[in-house]
Amino acid sequence: MDWKKPGLPGLARFLHRLVDEPLPSRAQKKRAKERYRDKKTANQIMTTVCQFLRFGGQQGWVEAETINQLSEQKHMAYLPPGFDPGEDGQFRTIRAKVIKFEVAVEGYEWLNPEQFAQILGLTRRARDRFLVALLAGTGMRIGEALGLRREDMHLLSNSAGLGCQVAGPHVHVRRRVNSNGALAKARMPRSIPVTNELVTFYADYVFERDQVPEAADVDMVFVNLFRAPLGRAMTYHNAKDLFDRLAKRAGFPARPHMLRHTAATTWIRSKTPRDVVQNLMGHVSASSMEPYVHATDADKREAVERVAALRKAQVQG
Structure with missing residues (x-):
């Protein structure tokens, strides 16, 4: 692959190769369990590749046509907490990556x-x-x-x-x-x-x-x-x-x-x-x-029972 002109199909193949090919084994045993990258890690690597290509575009190594293919305009219908869409909603349109795996948002883990x-x-x-x-x-x-x-x-x-x-x-x-x-x-x-x-x-x-x-x-x-x-x-x-x-x-x-x-x-x-x-x-x-607001099963049950008790009191009243 010509890294200066990878093309979308080539980058897509590279992204899938990141998760399909096993990582080098850390163990000396021949029967060591194979390890693979997860999709989140592959996305992070692809982000780095795209940033490098954009840098190459600034230096004149990579054509503008290639850079334009790396992202596309996307209108954000749902905004994250604290995001300012602008007075006229002008910041709702962003440049989003074209090539990536869809990864579910992980919950924040903590210890009880x-x-x-x-x-x-x-x-x-x-x-x-x-x-x-x-x-x-x-x-x-x-x-x-x-x-x-x-x-x-x-x-x-x-x-x-x-x-x-x-x-x-x-x-x-x-x-x-x-x-x-x-x-x-x-x-x-x-x-x-x-x-x-x-x-x-x-x-x-x-x-x-x-x-x-x-x-x-x-x-x-x-x-x-x-x-x-x-x-x-x-x-x-x-x-x-x-x-x-x-x-x-x-x-x-x-x-x-x-x-x-x-x-x-x-x-x-x-x-x-x-x-x-x-x-x-x-x-x-x-x-x-x-x-950081983690609701436990006890919290959720308490909330449901509190509402049920309130409704019962209203009916009896």
């Missing part, structure tokens, strides 16, 4: 209190226990947690001596360039209060960390303590491996971002004002809070 307690109990090291508790207690993204510096940990009852006027134990989330590639998505810095239990978990972790000389002068909070290179800042890959192991022991999915959803859902269900939760999560738009 029993599942979280099980995951926390399965941690075998103080560092891992602190990381799990921090994500669930603060709603941080994993990139924000891995990007923490020790100077961000203001865990005294009064941090005035550190030049900080925020009351009580808290942590600061700041957007920086980090050696481990961790990045805080939110551009605006914020502080998040933490509980005394989380302070205790951190103290246990500091004691464990102090046993590794290579970690002594490292400013990053989360570092490698149990495998080489010792003292180096933990990466996304390290965190994923940790959660994969915990999920395998627990027998149900457990990923870092699920704990962010767990924190937000817990706050909302405990009647915390939405604007407070929005600030804790580092969201700019209030509409970003909608996915």
